Amino acid sequence: xxxxxxxxxxxxxxxxxxxxxxxxxxxxxxxxxxxxxxxxxxxxxxxxxxxxxxxxxxxxxxxxxxxxxxxxxxxxxxxxxxxxxxxxxxxxxxxxxxxxxxxxxxxxxxxxxxxxxxxxxxxxxxxxxxxxxxxxxxxxxxxxxxxxxxxxxxxxxxxxxxxxxxxxxxxxxxxxxxxxxxxxxxxxxxxxxxxxxxxx
Amino acid sequence: xxxxxxxxxxxxxxxxxxxxxxxxxxxxxxxxxxxxxxxxxxxxxxxxxxxxxxxxxxxxxxxxxxxxxxxxxxxxxxxxxxxxxxxxxxxxxxxxxxxxxxxxxxxxxxxxxxxxxxxxxxxxxx
Numbered sequence: 001x002x003x004x005x006x007x008x009x010x011x012x013x014x015x016x017x018x019x020x021x022x023x024x025x026x027x028x029x030x031x032x033x034x035x036x037x038x039x040x041x042x043x044x045x046x047x048x049x050x051x052x053x054x055x056x057x058x059x060x061x062x063x064x065x066x067x068x069x070x071x072x073x074x075x076x077x078x079x080x081x082x083x084x085x086x087x088x089x090x091x092x093x094x095x096x097x098x099x100x101x102x103x104x105x106x107x108x109x110x111x112x113x114x115x116x117x118x119x120x121x122x123x124x125x126x127x128x129x130x131x132x133x134x135x136x137x138x139x140x141x142x143x144x145x146x147x148x149x150x151x152x153x154x155x156x157x158x159x160x161x162x163x164x165x166x167x168x169x170x171x172x173x174x175x176x177x178x179x180x181x182x183x184x185x186x187x188x189x190x191x192x193x194x195x196x197x198x199x200x
Numbered sequence: 201x202x203x204x205x206x207x208x209x210x211x212x213x214x215x216x217x218x219x220x221x222x223x224x225x226x227x228x229x230x231x232x233x234x235x236x237x238x239x240x241x242x243x244x245x246x247x248x249x250x251x252x253x254x255x256x257x258x259x260x261x262x263x264x265x266x267x268x269x270x271x272x273x274x275x276x277x278x279x280x281x282x283x284x285x286x287x288x289x290x291x292x293x294x295x296x297x298x299x300x301x302x303x304x305x306x307x308x309x310x311x312x313x314x315x316x317x318x319x320x321x322x323x324x325x326x
Contacts, residue, residue, distance in 0.1 A: 019279060026283045030290040037294040041301035066239050073231055076271055080224040181271040185264055192238060192260040199242045200252045 018171045025175040029182050032145075036186050039141060040193060043134040051129035056198035059124055065195045068111050069187065072146075075104035076184040083177050091165050094173075095157055101180070102153045105146055112143045139194065142186055149183060152176050219273050227270025234263040 047056075082097030116136070119125065126136035156176055160169055238259045241247045247255050268274045274284050 023282055023286075026286060030286055033290055034293060034297070037297045041298045044298065044302050045305040062239060062243055066235075069235055069239075073228070073235060076231075076267070077224060077228040080219070080227075080271060081221070084219075084221055084224070178272060181267060184271070185267055188235075188260055188263050188267070191235075192256050196238060196242045196256050197253070200249060200256075 018167065018174070021171055022174055022178070025178060029178060032182070033186075036138075036141070036189070039134070039138040040189065043138050043194065046130040046134040049130035051131075053129040053132065054122075054124050055131065056135070056195070059119060059122070060195050060198060062195065062199065064111070064115065065191055068108055068115075069191050071104050071108040071111070072184050072187050075101045075108070076181055078104065079177055079180045083173060086165060086170060086173050089165055091160060094165070095160060098153055098157045098160075102150060102157075105150050105153070109143060109146055109150065112139070112146075116140070135194065139190060142183065142190060145183055145186070149176070149180055152179070219270070223270045223273070227266055230266045230270070231263055234259050234266065238263075 078097050079101045082094050082101060085091075085093035085097055116139075119132075124132055126133050153176070156169075156173060159172070163169060238256050241252055241255045241259070268287070274280055274287060276284065
C-alpha cells in the first residue's frame with residue numbers, strides 16, 4: 001500500500017484489505033452488540049427485583065443523565081469531524097479533534113464514576129438488589145467500553161504523530177470511528193430503557 | 201444513504217463509507233432533536249402517561265437509525281451492503297434474545313412465584 005495515496009490506488013470495488021478489515025471489525029461490533037443485548041435482557045428481567053431497596057425513580061437524576069448524553073453525542077460528532085480532517089490529510093486538525101473527543105469522553109466517564117460513587121455512598125451499591133446488580137453491570141460495561149475507547153484514542157493520536165496519516169492509520173481510525181459511534185448507539189438504548197423508562 | 205455526494209470529484213466507495221460534513225451535521229442535529237424530545241417526553245407533561253413508553257421507544261429506534269445512517273454510514277451502497285446484512289442478522293438475534301428472555305421470565309414470574317411470598321418468609325423456609 002502506497003503511503004502517499006492511501007485509498008486512491010484501490011479501485012477494486014470494495015474488497016481490498018482496508019474494507020475487509022472494516023467488515024471484520026463490524027462483525028466484532030455486532031458480537032459486542034449481542035453482549036449488550038444480553039445485559040439489557042437481564043436488566044429488563046430484574047428491573048423490578050429491588051429486594052426492598054430503592055428503585056430507579058428514587059435514585060436517578062434525569063438532568064445529570066441528559067448531561068452525560070450530550071457529552072457522548074457531541075463527542076460522536078467531533079470524532080466524525082476528525083475523520084473528515086483525516087481523509088483530507090489535515091493531520092493537525094485531526095489531532096485537535098481527537099483531543100476534543102478525548103476530553104468529552106473523559107468528562108463522560110468522570111460523570112459516570114461520580115454517579116456510581118454517589119449511588120454506592122447512598123447505600124445503593126451493586127450488592128443491594130438484583131436490580132442494582134444488573135444496573136451496575138450494564139452501565140459499567142458501557143463505561144468500560146468508553147474507557148477502552150479513550151485508551152485507543154491516545155494510542156491512535158500517538159501513531160498519527162509518530163508515523164503520519166498513512167493508509168494503516170486511516171484504516172485504524174476508521175475502525176475506531178465505528179467503535180466510538182457504536183458506543184453512542186448503546187448509550188441511546190441505555191438512557192431510554194434504563195433511565196427514562198423509570199420516570200414514565 | 202442515498203444522498204449523492206456533492207462535488208467530491210470521486211464516486212468512490214471509500215468516500216461513501218466515510219461520509220461528508222453535511223451528513224455528520226444532519227446526523228448530529230437530528231440526534232440532538234431526538235434526544236431532547238426523548239427527555240422532554242418524560243420530564244415535561246406534554247405527553248400523556250399512557251403513551252410515554254411508546255413515544256420514547258419510537259424516538260430511541262429512530263435515533264438508532266439516524267446514527268447508523270449518518271454516523272456509521274450504514275446503507276444500501278455497494279460497499280456497505282455486507283455490513284447492513286450482518287447488522288440485520290444481528291438485529292434478529294437481539295430481538296430473539298431480548299424478547300424471548302422477557303417473555304419467558306415474565307411467564308415464570310406470573311406462574312411460579314407465590315404472590316404472597318416475601319423475602320422474610322422465604323428466608324424462614326428455605
